[in-house]
Amino acid sequence: MENFVLIGLFVGLGMLFRKVKAFPEQTALVLNMFALYVALPAVILLKVPLLQLSREMLVPAIVPWVMLIVSAILVLVVGKIMKWPRETIGVLLLVVPIGNTSFMGVPMVNAFFGETGIPYLIIYDQIGTMLIFALYGSVILAMYGRKGDLNISEVAKRALLFPPTLALLAGLLLRQWPYPDAVVEGLRTLAGMLTPLVMTAIGFQLRIRMSPAVLRPLGFGLGVKLVIAPLLALVCCRLLGLTDLAADIAIFEAGMPPMVTAGALAIAAGMAPELAAALVSLGIPLAFMTLPLLYMLI
Numbered sequence: 001m002e003n004f005v006l007i008g009l010f011v012g013l014g015m016l017f018r019k020v021k022a023f024p025e026q027t028a029l030v031l032n033m034f035a036l037y038v039a040l041p042a043v044i045l046l047k048v049p050l051l052q053l054s055r056e057m058l059v060p061a062i063v064p065w066v067m068l069i070v071s072a073i074l075v076l077v078v079g080k081i082m083k084w085p086r087e088t089i090g091v092l093l094l095v096v097p098i099g100n101t102s103f104m105g106v107p108m109v110n111a112f113f114g115e116t117g118i119p120y121l122i123i124y125d126q127i128g129t130m131l132i133f134a135l136y137g138s139v140i141l142a143m144y145g146r147k148g149d150l151n152i153s154e155v156a157k158r159a160l161l162f163p164p165t166l167a168l169l170a171g172l173l174l175r176q177w178p179y180p181d182a183v184v185e186g187l188r189t190l191a192g193m194l195t196p197l198v199m200t201a202i203g204f205q206l207r208i209r210m211s212p213a214v215l216r217p218l219g220f221g222l223g224v225k226l227v228i229a230p231l232l233a234l235v236c237c238r239l240l241g242l243t244d245l246a247a248d249i250a251i252f253e254a255g256m257p258p259m260v261t262a263g264a265l266a267i268a269a270g271m272a273p274e275l276a277a278a279l280v281s282l283g284i285p286l287a288f289m290t291l292p293l294l295y296m297l298i
Helices: 002-017 027-050 055-082 086-095 105-113 115-144 152-160 163-173 181-191 194-204 212-239 245-254 260-268 273-297
Strands: none
Touching: 002 105, 002 194, 002 273, 027 115, 027 163, 027 181, 027 194, 055 086, 055 115, 055 212, 055 245, 086 115, 086 212, 086 260, 086 273, 105 115, 105 194, 105 245, 105 273, 115 163, 115 245, 115 260, 212 245, 212 273, 245 273, 260 273
8 A cells, every 4th residue: 555655656746846846848758767677687587587487477468468459459440330440440459459557567465565566577577568669550550550651670670679578588497596795785776666667757747638529439438448358368367367466467457547658659550649649648547547447456
């Protein structure tokens, strides 16, 4: 509970800083980039040596791919029934299945489950989210985005070469060699910056503006991402007798809001920018309500 209150405090600080002229418009971008290139890789480097490669690791590796298939089918079926425009379906196909499982995931998992849940989160994020973003995301951008505006191979390359992915590979290679104490302390210091950086950035960039035209696809998209997907993951895991921490983290991660980067790429590709922005902007504050409820169900 204390960690969750701390998260709310940093989000509030971000909202306050947005009203202070001393903080430029690029503040959230700078905070996110430092978190991406420094703090999150430090978390991964610390936690990867704790990974015990076992059958239970299959659950957080498989669940995101199952959620991808379910989400994509729902979007295609409902989009056809509702006769939504092509660009609307494209945005939903890209943004809804890909969750904010690292930036939002690490602080929230740490707040509700403690540090013991982070190794399973890393598997979910790197084997699931990042690969989905690189492979599936590139295909959707190629099919629904403006032709020629985006270099799809470059998008995939950047996703695969994300600093957290490189940190995962480095951590796996160094599993047999314990870090020196000085390195451990340095990594802990950098890792401790993740929650303040990310949550302050989230508060700074919370702006919710939308027209009535996007309300239906927006409500549907967030309903799938924040409610249907995690509840389906919960039911399936319990029916299969999966009740350990690995399954709980996979269920919790399935309920994370849409990934900010996926929304940004949808906007850059000209795929219903207002809807893409609304899915990300509204999804984050709603997740602060849905994730505690999901935790209670777990």
